[in-house]
Amino acid sequence: MVYTKTQFVRFTSALILKSGSVLPETTVAYETYGQLNSNRSNAILICHAFTGDAHAAFFHEGDTKPGWWDEMIGPGKPFDTDKFFIICSNVLGSCKGTTGPASVDPATGHPYGLTFPVITIHDMVALQKMLVDHLGIERLLCVAGGSMGGMQALTWAATYPDAVASAIVIAACHRHTAQQIAFHEVGRQAVMSDPDWQSGNYYGHSIPKRGLAVARMIGHITYMSWSSMDKKFGRNLVGKNVSYNFSKEFQVEGYLEHRGQTFVDRFDANSYLYLTKAMDYFDLTAEGRKLTDVLRNVAQDLLIISFQSDWLYPSDQSREMVRALKANDTDVSYIEIKSDYGHDAFLMECPDQARAITNYLAKVSFERRET
Template sequence: MNDPFVEPQYFTFGHPPDELVLKSGLKLGPITLAYETYGQLNAAKSNAILVFHALTGDAHAAGVHQDVQNPGWWDPMIGPAKAFDTARYFVICANVIGGCKGSTGPASINPATNKPYGLSFPVVTIEDMVAAQKRLIDHLGIRQLLCVTGGSMGGLQALKWSLLYPDTVRSAILIATNYRHTAQQIALHEVARQAIMSDPDWQGGDYYGKSVPGRGLAVSRMIGHITYMSERSMDEKFGRKLKGKEKLGYDFSHDFEVESYLKYRSDNFVQRFDANSYLYISKALDYFDIAEDSDLQQAFKNAAAKFLIITFTSDWLYPSYQSKEMVKAMKANHLDVSFIEIDTNYGHDSFLVEIEGQSKLVKSFLGNLPL
């Protein structure tokens, strides 16, 4: 009988002098990764799937915890008989470094000073996040993953994994993602970062134990939410509906439902997320470019995984053409790559909410890989 609850687990490594050397050249250690697993690793250790989370996600990808009953962020996709069928596969998800959900990040205590890192936490990259998770997979004794996968930033990590450790991965499912952050993606993040840093409570990142830069972080989250939806899905969901009033107020209180929604969602977010983590992780995304040292085609020359790339028609944050450029470069390297653009209105958030199409694809794609 399976335990009905999932529990976070922790893995700590990189104690001095064996710290993780980051892409910047700086060192970080010790590092703790919070992770969860679902399903059972088979005897051959051939059924492991590593799922990577997006910017504000965490290790809690599926199931429910005993204390808090909210299901994981990809619960409709991970579980018995679901797309990532936990009766067949062993699914792992870890919180990224720089995060604030159990893995080492700017809010963690720096053992050298016994104080939170704050901005003394080194800038980390997607490569560093992936390198840390490679240590976890080694620790679990898994030599080869059946699949690496994720949407948005999760897709960037899965892509990077397939390039950094081509021998350790048989397939990669990259959803609503890109091979580099474009000017618009960077610009949107910069607005979010400026919102946080211009909150007087931010205090140069040294606000732990004091009042948190909640207003700035809330604005960041509002911008985020807008970019995750499509113009059409927002209008279908909210239209010009008023919230809590019969007619326009002719003042600057909230009139429209969409305004209350953004406020509600961002207030919730401030309760659960650290502003400095938002700065660090968004920076990691903006630094991402697999073609920084070469052209895009060259970037794939060592890749060996079988790829499935999924995009969504209404995703304007990570539009399909970016994935198509990646597909072209993969094909030039004779890689086995399938590509589909799913027609949906949900915008970038589709990878979290468009379950039917993705489930079919993931199930079939994985089902055709012998264990």
């Protein structure tokens, strides 16, 4: 078994955020897999989704479960660690080792809480760029990610077109829509209405478990499709008969409860607020810009993937990106994959996704060798 360890790097140069706020110092948690080749041309940055972390593949010592995208990263897998040097870092604002609201503010010696500045997807990407520079990589072969990771990959492609040769944008969008913002707002309200939230100053006290669990339950519903839920739970009951009261009778209720409970042990409530807000602010067409103009100067080649049963980030949003890229004459490949798993499909075992990514990476690495 291959074991990996999360590494940390501390940057003491200030990170100027999109909002104008400044973070005087930041720490980034990251993992790498595979070997960087001699001309440093085989590096791929993986961007994680909302509640993910730097631990994308292989095992941490003592763990029984591998990293969150172990299906896709490893020897002989699409992100082949025999060929590529894979980097995955925890995003700014998260709670898995990179600086976020639960980190200690060097100015006060206490956790930031709500004094942590509001961040954007662009800021996450700016910090990743600092990491990539730190690792001595001038130009990434590819940046890839699903959901919030896809937003980062697209932002990379649009912000640093010279520092990335290609991008894989999965189950994502170029702007968060009203429905997507609305679901996030319900989650945030659930957290903030928990009395234990204490305006974000709960560190060292009891955490807003109930609110965060409810937020996670709502989120989880949006990540599945009606058919995947129906297949998994149907109307199955926990017991034999209904009992005509408000106990958890349906299996789906018990499942959501379980999902919510396990989530509060591994995720910080304030990070939940900051990261959902970052996604809600995400709009490459802000201030009346046209998407074709924003994507005029973009990475050379992109792969866009969507899933037919994903109603949270529907295929139409992916097609919008494809249309803009095509209008600009950018090399773009797109596939809508048939899968039942809804938005979560990119995290599941998905042979079509694996095949598309394997072949796409073969193409872009071949073309990079040619030039």
